[in-house]
Amino acid sequence: MLEETDPFLVFWGERRLCTLASPRPDGSLHQVPVGVTYDPERHVARVISAGSSFKVRNLEARPGARVSVCQVEGRLWSTLEGEAWVSRDPEAVAEAVRRYALRYREPRENPDRAVIEIVVTRVMGNVRPERSGIVP
Numbered sequence: 428m429l430e431e432t433d434p435f436l437v438f439w440g441e442r443r444l445c446t447l448a449s450p451r452p453d454g455s456l457h458q459v460p461v462g463v464t465y466d467p468e469r470h471v472a473r474v475i476s477a478g479s480s481f482k483v484r485n486l487e488a489r490p491g492a493r494v495s496v497c498q499v500e501g502r503l504w505s506t507l508e509g510e511a512w513v514s515r516d517p518e519a520v521a522e523a524v525r526r527y528a529l530r531y532r533e534p535r536e537n538p539d540r541a542v543i544e545i546v547v548t549r550v551m552g553n554v555r556p557e558r559s560g561i562v563p
Contacts, residue, residue: 433557435557436467436561438505439464439505441530442530445461446458447482449482450485457481457482461474462531464530471545472509473523473527473542475520475543476540476541478539490513492510493510494510503553505551505555508548508550509545509547509548510548513543520542548563
């Protein structure tokens with residue numbers, strides 16, 4: 428486990444609302460508020476959601492679509508970009524819920540829950556890791 432003293436990991440570990448931007452079928456952007464967790468060892472950002480939500484259905488129809496998640500606090504900001512994949516696998520969902528509970532709070536029960544996993548390939552913003560290996 429990477430030590431969470433790096434400013435980037437602290438920023439992505441504090442309770443903070445984020446947004447997810449993903450392409451709609453017509454190419455325009457669908458942007459919604461979400462909770463995001465970041466796994467620095469796998470370079471994966473996760474978003475839990477109801478499986479019936481537009482964002483999940485939209486990304487299930489476009490596996491590997493490019494998306495971004497962003498968070499802002501005053502003048503500080505960070506955006507993670509990458510390819511998104513939806514999983515309904517119980518183990519993947521349980522891991523996403525576990526991480527969400529650590530950053531935010533225990534989510535309500537939802538038997539229709541899915542997880543959007545974003546394989547991060549680009550990081551932007553003025554909150555950057557101080558050491559290598561935290562982001563790709």
